[in-house]
Amino acid sequence: MTRTNISRRDLLRAAAVLGMSAPLLGACVTGGGPGAGPGQRGERSAGNPFGVKAGSPLEVVVFKGGYGDDYVKAAEEVYRRQHQGSAIEHRGIQQVGDTLRPRFVANTPPDVVDNTGAGALDISALAAAGQLTNLAELLDAPSWDDPNVTVRNTLLPGVVEDGERDGVCVHLNYTFTVWGLWYSKSLFDRQGWTYPATWEAMLALCAEIKKTGIAPWTYQGKYPDYVTDPLLTMAAKSGGMDLIRALDNLEPGAWRHEAVRGAAEAFAELAGRGYFMPGSEALSHTEAQAAWCQGKAAFIPSGSWLESEQRDVTPPGFEMTLGVLPARTTADKLKPTALEASSTESYLVPAQAKNIAGGLDFLRMLFSRNACREFARTAGTLPSVAGATDGLTLSSGLGSVSAAVRAAGTELISFRHRGWYPQLRKATDDAVGELITRRLTPAAFADRLQLAADALAKDSSVKKYTRR
Structure with missing residues (x-):
């Protein structure tokens, strides 16, 4: 979130939900902390819109459920090629909340989190405590597939709204x-x-x-x-x-x-x-x-x-x-x-991440049409990026899902x-x-x-x- 005037009531609520102490939470506001300052960014360019610093490591923690995590590893390979010399630490887990709450308490969260599954972190509490990065910078950045189209304009209807708290997008959902x-x-x-x-x-x-x-x-x-x-x-x-x-x-x-x-x-x-x-x-x-x-x-x-x-x-x-x-x-x-x-499988970049720029650029690659097409092919599920299944031979299940969405038109309930x-x-x-x-x-x-x-x-x- 962009605001920094977080009420003590919000802090105490988040502390109760996440098992954090209010003083620790009070130190965490979007736009501050490690990873957010100018010193943590490198030079920006058309190929590096967020200024990922050369050689900066990236930590990605993914919910490893029914979709597995191979699609994430594939995006990590693209990231390595784009940012040569950047090591990536990848973890596929199932109990996201239990595993990461201590990391948020210590102000040492990963750079990218797939916050999904039973026992996921409470996104509303995290947002209220300023623990999540405002993703407007990502949404307004050039998409990986077409620099003339923003990431925002590649997403299916409702995806940005699904990730909003108080009108600020703090997470992006990968699947539709x-x-x-x-x-x-x-x-x-x-x-x-x-x-x-x-x-x-x-x-x-x-x-x-x-x-x-x-x-x-x-x-x-x-x-x-x-x-x-x-x-x-x-x-x-x-x-x-x-x-x-x-x-x-x-x-x-x-x-x-x-x-x-x-x-x-x-x-x-x-x-x-x-x-x-x-x-x-x-x-x-x-x-x-x-x-x-x-x-x-x-x-x-x-x-x-x-x-x-x-x-x-x-x-x-x-x-x-x-x-x-x-x-x-x-x-x-x-x-x-x-x-x-509606969109699900929530990806977020913690506000206290060491490599916020890397986290944003990784999501730019993960939400590319090619990455989503491969995800649709292997997972049998609609991604949140428009046109990702175009040209694919769909299974009976995914074909029926795609047909149902087309028939529903604008009457999609969430x-x-x-x-x-x-x-x-x-x-x-x-x-x-x-x-x-x-x-x-x-x-x-x-x-x-x-x-x-x-x-x-x-x-x-x-x-x-x-x-x-």
Whole structure:
């Protein structure tokens, strides 16, 4: 962030979240500290727009999840060629928050961080404490592929906004993730099933599927957020952008809106009719997805990383396909093709990094079209750079994702409150878990989350954000 007048309240909040002390945080403001001063920059040029100092080492820490980290290593090779003599220390890890909190406490963070995965660092707290570099310099720099086009203008719609806090972009997301319901097209073809366009048709199809001995649905029970996404998407399609803004802006009564309650009723009905595979509640994401790949269930909710994550266990000819969430009513405010999609896999440059210029230039290379094209080819996922998949032969999964995004047009749904307020995100996911195991009624679900949102809105220690 660019501001340096950080309130003590912000510092104390960030200290509580990150396990830091306020004095340490107080020393960290964007634009100051090691790596930010003129002495840490070399001469700027067309090929070196940030002034990376000759021979300056670069440290990159990456979340090594379903996408692996080979695509990052490939970008590092490009960086080495561009900045000869610069050594790169690369670490692929999984527990980003636990690993890096001590580094932030000591004011010795890496130069580039892929802040992703369970237990990731709280970006809002880091931003409030001035721990993140303002990426405007990167966004306005010439892109790696075409010096006449800025990095900003190579990105898909919404990517910059997804990385903003208080109107300042503090992280850039690498993947463009789409959420929906996944099914095997070959299974559906063999059975003569048609993907349902309405929720009424979904319930009728589930009854037909159940008769074959296949469970209509399974889900990643240990991680109920996999169901939160389709439930909120259903609510958003019914309630429209006004409801999405109301939820994000913590408006009174938003969680008791008819569209939210109706979506909760729809998913509770799935459970009530026995359409979830028995035992799903206890399954991890890998266990539920393996059962689905084995044909034990017809549908599973997930994001567009699924194809890559299941690559080693997906049977030949499975034809993994993403379907948009069926419309709940004929009066939905968004069209049937609307779907949840936003950028994910957050890359940031800490404000206290030793080599901020190197971190920015590395991201310029990582977000190049060629790097993103290779990522799309190997990971089976849409990158955040426009045109990265042009000319590629797409797999069934990625092809269905790309087609869904094209069909949705501008009606791409995203929920900012889930990134802005981790405590509300957890409350929502916990409530969804209770709802679909029939331990919470739809009405109680809406009431519980409205109370949680109201308490958050009144909590002056939590920084608030506004969606326009």
